[in-house]
Amino acid sequence: MNYQDLSIKLIQEQYKLKNSKSKSILVIIGGIELTRKNQSIKKLSELMDPRYLKIKAETPNRVKENKLIWQPYINDIPKNGQIMFFYGNWYTDLLASTILNDEKIQNNVFNEHLKRIYEFESYLKNNNVDIIKVWFDVSWSKVKIRTKNIDIINKIKRVPRFTWDDFPQKKWKTKTLYNQIQTLRNRFTHDWVIINSENNIERNTQFSQLILKHLKLPPVQIKNKFKYQAAPIPSILTQIKKSEISHIEYKKTIKQLERKVADVLRYSSHNVVLVFEGMDAAGKGSSIKRIIKFLGLHEYNIHSISAPENFERLRPYLWRFWNKHSTNGALNIFDRSWYGRVLVERVEDLINPIEWQNAYEEINQYEKQLSDTNTIVIKFWLAISKDEQLRRFYKRKNTPQKSFKLTEDDWRNREKWDAYLQAASDMFKYTSTDISPWHIIANDSKYAARIEILQTILHSVQNKNLGHLENL
């Protein structure tokens, strides 16, 4: 195919993708500068409509064991219909950090990052992000020839102000770095497309053809990796226990607990994520109020999660949660959360069964990665009886400062009570893990519930901190 025909096909497929929004394409670029890989991307941009090609090219991030290696790239994950090129990416970060950092990255840490990368990429692939990984390769003899040429070019030409290729000819005087990179990249490029970059035209053509091939591919059909079996509804959800605590006793206990919780959260060496789920009027808001009572406004973030916006829908489901965990040392409180995937989106038939059934494992993996990177995830289901909900709805209706909290949706959701009970039961069965179990709190009696919630937070954070000390 000559360039003109290739261009026609590429543009055709580019617009098809742009209009259909059936998937996104993420191209991960690897290889040293002397492969002239950027010429291939430049050529591709000339063959396509450059207005709809996006590129991320920044200096490498320093990789840290207790930081998610893919976190810095979250905002640039393409949305359906988009094509994105990552010059800088999680692999280049891993390579650069291993080679350039003073403290070398140990083998096991390198492998741990790779594992997290694979899980993350696998999640993306199953959620409409088509990932193309391309390693531009070049032989050592060609490197030596190109280095010489650069020396000559450099003498006659100014170096441009912005440039990805910073002509690092000194680096290539000996073969050490070249060998080091080849050894390291061989640990992860087994599933990459390797493009021999010695001949410019062949390299450009092969790269353009590769992109064209992927543009034509339909979105990956997600397989049901999961054998779903409906869980029995636990009695704790249907027979809500009542606990009598006097107002005086409550007042005394709660204040002490509120102070202790504030202190423990404030001084914890971990990030803490609190997740609140439950039926409407289950008391999520008032529970959260007690947790933050003695915290400064800058010591926590509360995320109230409602239906996703359009730009969020065009990305993998978890995308809109990923970027809410970035602050280090932070307390993030979720008033509803990513569990919406297996609750409201399932019950309201917004997604198909394969999607919500796969979500269990995806969520577990996500929480495991959070846990592995210094974050405690504590999950609460506030359980109320159907009668108690009705009582609270009427109370809201008749109380001026609460009437605004009651919406038509609340009444509609109430009609689906049993479906939500089933969804919650399945959620407990499949996502209550050792590292992040569900805490089901009977909340018909608010006093006892609040105390239980605060105590749970206290114990969870203290235990984790103790575990942390033992590891020292």
Add this chain to the structure above:
Amino acid sequence: MNYQDLSIKLIQEQYKLKNSKSKSILVIIGGIELTRKNQSIKKLSELMDPRYLKIKAETPNRVKENKLIWQPYINDIPKNGQIMFFYGNWYTDLLASTILNDEKIQNNVFNEHLKRIYEFESYLKNNNVDIIKVWFDVSWSKVKIRTKNIDIINKIKRVPRFTWDDFPQKKWKTKTLYNQIQTLRNRFTHDWVIINSENNIERNTQFSQLILKHLKLPPVQIKNKFKYQAAPIPSILTQIKKSEISHIEYKKTIKQLERKVADVLRYSSHNVVLVFEGMDAAGKGSSIKRIIKFLGLHEYNIHSISAPENFERLRPYLWRFWNKHSTNGALNIFDRSWYGRVLVERVEDLINPIEWQNAYEEINQYEKQLSDTNTIVIKFWLAISKDEQLRRFYKRKNTPQKSFKLTEDDWRNREKWDAYLQAASDMFKYTSTDISPWHIIANDSKYAARIEILQTILHSVQNKNLGHLENL
């Protein structure tokens, strides 16, 4: 009003605002730590539903003359329905930079920043952001008493890990800093609410009442500050000149120009913004292709602007453009732009006449601020005849790699040709300024047009760079 009544009212109004999305509230907080201003905000958060209060509190940004002082806050400008508190804000940046920096900020620079702030705030106010500016004030004698108390507290209590108030009692040993801050803040607090912060309860109540008052206020009714008079349609838009250039001559000239433009853009000491507007099929995409021909993919960003998303609609119109100018030294190319306000949004009746008429001045102000902060804005209108458009539509229809570019919208817009001509003419009349004139390029003959565009960029950037050198 006691706290309970106040709470009822506050929550009522908070939910009204949240549901109606009629405006947003931005609270700008000023005053030294010893006013205990954070206690007032904490108290307010207890009286309201804390899940829907947002707060921004970061260490001050260093103010620079050639950087827009409000730029770091763009992403946190609240959307309609939200309430946002800025602890850190453009005023605290200005104060901190003036007091703490080694190079003191000169009076005229201080005033220039204030001017930009006022213009920016005025834009926000006219676009549904209700700004409340509160200065918490305290006398010197009270400062001395509170400093002593802090000394005692510090001895018996650990300092929390996160804290806005970092107990800087040493700073307040003498009156110098106190006086300095009072003098500086008097230069801008004339339109602030000053809250005497000596008595804790009075301070908290006054602050909460102030927020309640603003929650109750309806959105500002924008006045028509502008006497609009329709512009005559310039003949350049109706009689498109044709220029004959041979293919050979074109090829020779364009390549040289493309290289020169790439060089000039690459080495320019200014940020460059290129704006492309014009009817459908006017040739925006192919013009842009020539500009970037010899630029690396990392040397430019192309922003293709279409209809705003919902989260963008809930913010002032210019919001979605502000954050696209942040990169320093960048070349930003807009394929359609903020001029959509006075083109498509006007023609399609998406906004009322007051809104689009006020937009002229708002846009001029915006471009002036860009220009004042080291950015060249070069604007092109690609003019084609109605016949030529039809010819190109059919060509698109019949060319495989172009057929996807033609949509139903294009045919619909074509029916409003005359309305667009009028809107464009008015736009030229009101937004062609000395610092950023419109360049109307007759584009029925693509060869001549492309050459003209490249030459215009070349001259505009070179002139600006020369001006820059003269100023040294």
